Amino acid sequence: MDPLILTSPTHSRRCYVSVTVLSNFIYAMGGFDGYVRLNTAERYEPETNQWTLIAPMHEQRSDASATTLYGKVYICGGFNGNECLFTAEVYNTESNQWTVIAPMRSRRSGIGVIAYGEHVYAVGGFDGANRLRSAEAYSPVANTWRTIPTMFNPRSNFGIEVVDDLLFVVGGFNGFTTTFNVECYDEKTDEWYDAHDMSIYRSALSCCVVPGLANVGEYAARRDNFTGLALRDEVKYSASTSTLPV
Template identity: 25%
Template sequence: MSFPSANEFHWQSLAGLASSRVYHTVAEVGGQMYMLGGCDAAGRPCATVDLYSPEGDRWISLAAMPTPRAGAAVAVLGKQILVVGGVGEDQSPVKAVEVYNTEEGRWRKRSSLREALMGVAITVKDGRALAIGGMGGDLLPRAILQQYDLRKDVWAQLPPMASPRYDANIHLLANKLYVAGGRQCKRPIKAFEVYDTETRSWTTLPTMPCKRSYCGVLWDGAGRLCLLGGLRQGGGHQSSKFTKNVNIFDTSHGAWLKSEDTLPMKTKRADFAAAFLRGRMVVAGGLGHEPSALGTVEAFHPQKKKWERLAPMSVPRCSASSLVIRDRLLVVGGVNQVPSNAHEILYVKEEEYL
């Protein structure tokens, strides 16, 4: 397999958002990007829903969500977008569950969660949504695993995890649901577990090498979990520090690679956009040891076994949402001192995106 060189990656600025937003959620349906909710410039959760149309390089306002929210969990079920939990207008978790039909352009309220939750992680298995963990109104993490059947509009409780958590990193690989890290009472945890959807049982895996939050989380095509950078938790009276370390878990061997078998990034950073693009791990923006957000970008070359600098983003920022559609990385919104309306795309092909 050939990998694109560093100078083949190009950034292009696209139409900005109508209003600056952060903590929104993005989803792809039919090769189009939907942007749901988030916080406005005043920090208020909103109900705004926008669709990006590459044909006209413009944002199209869609019907607003019935419930304003930020940081919602979103799953795509066919042509429908399921929106679960999040933070409401009163800055507390919400239990509302709603579905947007992209063909009809309409919202429907569905069966709510049993309790209000934020920081839920969600994926889809066999046409049903699996929702993992979350934080309740009492600010305590949950260990619950819930399954949602859209056709029946029913939530079912499945066996819980051993470690309660919210904001966990999850990945579905065949019939195995991996749950790595997350947070408990604002502190990152190292817990790593896997749920077998066939036997409906949990197995505890070797813990993550270090406690860290706001790291990049990627799964490669070989079934390996890659943890990039982040903010390492300080011990005792030590302060938390940005890191450029890379840790990789090989699911085929059930073990973390030794540190000498991984290569750190060039720049210490956290809260950045991360993606696999044309076989290369790419990290963009975030926060580091600079007074403001980073605009630097780098990518790992598997054959050369080194990280290489790419062209920087036009607008430095952190907390941006990102999505890969048709071998292109879209980075939208985020924060650079204040919420941003920036929208950029990273691509490899020589022709323009639009």
């Protein structure tokens, strides 16, 4: 096993930071430094092992979430120290500028944000009173948000990723307890499906996709003889309350 390599530190202490990757750079935005919520942002270049400050965001935000779509960085929601945010903004790497986009329909801290298809999805979170089941999708072309069907479970501070052209949400906090629930959304059917739960309760977790893993079979959950195609067909034609086989 390769040893872990210590990289250079960020310019600011950042707890509840939002992180995403674009064009071989790692972007770290906002967060909490122990005193205030931050609007500063920086990016890391692995080749030089250096962090470089970029233009600050319009909003101070911790516990937000970020993703990339069409060569731009999007960050949504979060907490500014006083209230949960419904604002969102986009970063243009060429001009080094942040632009405020249309606000979300709900305030969302502890939100999940992911690029899926041609849209940026904002899922779940905490609006200052309740953990949310609601979700919405942003169109960069129209600069508008539209609501999508609600999840089965309310959740904030959960994992989110796109796998096999399905948007998965994993674990989180439902307002009462940490959860192990997993569900996925299919944009083609515009429906949520239950997936098998994790064996461990997890909140404040992260998910990632590792492409081209040669020994993926050693890590993947058993699918009881379902092929990938059969699994997709089962998802597509089953009712939205059914359980996704694994």
